[in-house]
Every structure is written in structure tokens, then in C-alpha cells.
Amino acid sequence: xxxxxxxxxxxxxxxxxxxxxxxxxxxxxxxxxxxxxxxxxxxxxxxxxxxxxxxxxxxxxxxxxxxxxxxxxxxxxxxxxxxxxxxxxxxxxxxxxxxxxxxxxxxxxxxxxxxxxxxxxxxxxxxxxxxxxxxxxxxxxxxxxxxxxxxxxxxxxx
Numbered sequence: 001x002x003x004x005x006x007x008x009x010x011x012x013x014x015x016x017x018x019x020x021x022x023x024x025x026x027x028x029x030x031x032x033x034x035x036x037x038x039x040x041x042x043x044x045x046x047x048x049x050x051x052x053x054x055x056x057x058x059x060x061x062x063x064x065x066x067x068x069x070x071x072x073x074x075x076x077x078x079x080x081x082x083x084x085x086x087x088x089x090x091x092x093x094x095x096x097x098x099x100x101x102x103x104x105x106x107x108x109x110x111x112x113x114x115x116x117x118x119x120x121x122x123x124x125x126x127x128x129x130x131x132x133x134x135x136x137x138x139x140x141x142x143x144x145x146x147x148x149x150x151x152x153x154x155x156x157x158x
Contacts, residue, residue: 001025002047002119007037007063008081009055013104017050017081020108021115034058038066046076048115053082053093061096068097075127077118081106 004026006017014030021028029044031037035057041049049067053060060080067073080093083104093101099118102111121127 003027003029003044004048004050005037005040005044005046006030006050007032007034007055007060008050008052009033010052013052013081016108017111020112021048021050024112024115032056034060034063037063041067041073041076048077048079048119050079050081050111050115051098053080053084053089061092064093064096064098075122077115077122077127079111079114079118081111 001024004021006014006021006028007030008014008017009032011032014032018028018030026048029040029046031040033055037049037051038058040046041063049063051060051063060082064078064080067076067078078096078098079100079102080098081102081104082089082093084090084093085103090101090103099122100114102114
């Protein structure tokens with residue numbers, strides 16, 4: 001399947017998600033905070049990061065922004081798994097570049113369906129390979145995304 005990193009300060013959640021991903025064929029590493037996650041991302045080059053938001057040392061939103069700011073990690077799918085459940089929190093998660101946002105408490109089967117959906121969607125859009133990103137073209141949509149949601153890549157010529 002690929003390589004994944006599970007990042008959560010709760011060891012029972014890390015263990016459950018890790019074991020489930022391993023049963024699905026992923027090679028999995030885990031981290032208990034954002035700084036440890038960034039260190040792992042740099043050394044293991046994952047395809048998927050499942051990321052809590054509220055953590056010590058560095059929060060998940062900061063980690064997601066760091067991943068999205070480096071073109072070397074354009075291929076990395078980010079799935080937030082968070083107890084922050086308001087619409088504003090979810091929207092903030094999307095703005096950081098998340099591919100999906102799952103709220104706690106969560107059903108592990110729902111999380112795995114989201115991981116599978118994200119993997120298939122990114123593959124269909126050519127986002128599974130390093131260096132390619134989706135572009136939201138305002139001219140083709142009745143509603144446009146805010147500038148901070150716009151991403152550039154080979155599909156736009158940008």
C-alpha cells in the first residue's frame with residue numbers, strides 16, 4: 001500500500017490506527033507530537049499522514065502547513081483525526097491542506113474508508129506522485145475558493 005505515519009498524543013489511538021493500517025498493508029511509523037512527526041516525515045518519506053491537531057510541542061495544523069509548504073512532500077496525503085469538531089475547526093483543517101478531516105470519537109472503519117477514498121482520489125487526480133498538485137480553477141466553478149486554498153502544479157501550468 002505505502003508508508004504511513006500516525007501522529008497522536010494518545011497512545012491508544014496511535015496503536016489502534018497503526019495496527020489497522022498495518023493490516024491494510026501499510027508500513028507504519030508513529031509519533032506522539034508534531035515535532036517528532038516532522039522528523040519522521042523527513043526520514044521516512046510517507047505517502048500518508050494521519051494527524052491529530054491538539055498535541056504538545058507542535059500542533060497538527062503547523063505540521064500540515066509545513067508539509068504543504070515543501071514541494072518535496074506534495075505527494076503526501078494528510079488526514080486529520082481530531083476532537084475539534086466545529087465547522088470553523090474543520091474549515092481551518094481544510095485550509096491547512098488536509099485531504100480529509102475525521103472527528104473524534106471515531107469509528108475505525110470510517111477512518112479507513114476515508115483513507116481509501118483519499119488514496120483513490122489522489123491517484124485519479126495524479127496526486128500520488130511527488131511534484132503534482134490539484135488546481136482549483138475559479139473560471140470553471142460558480143463559487144471560488146479563497147486564495148489560500150489555491151494550489152499550483154502541472155495541471156495549471158503553474
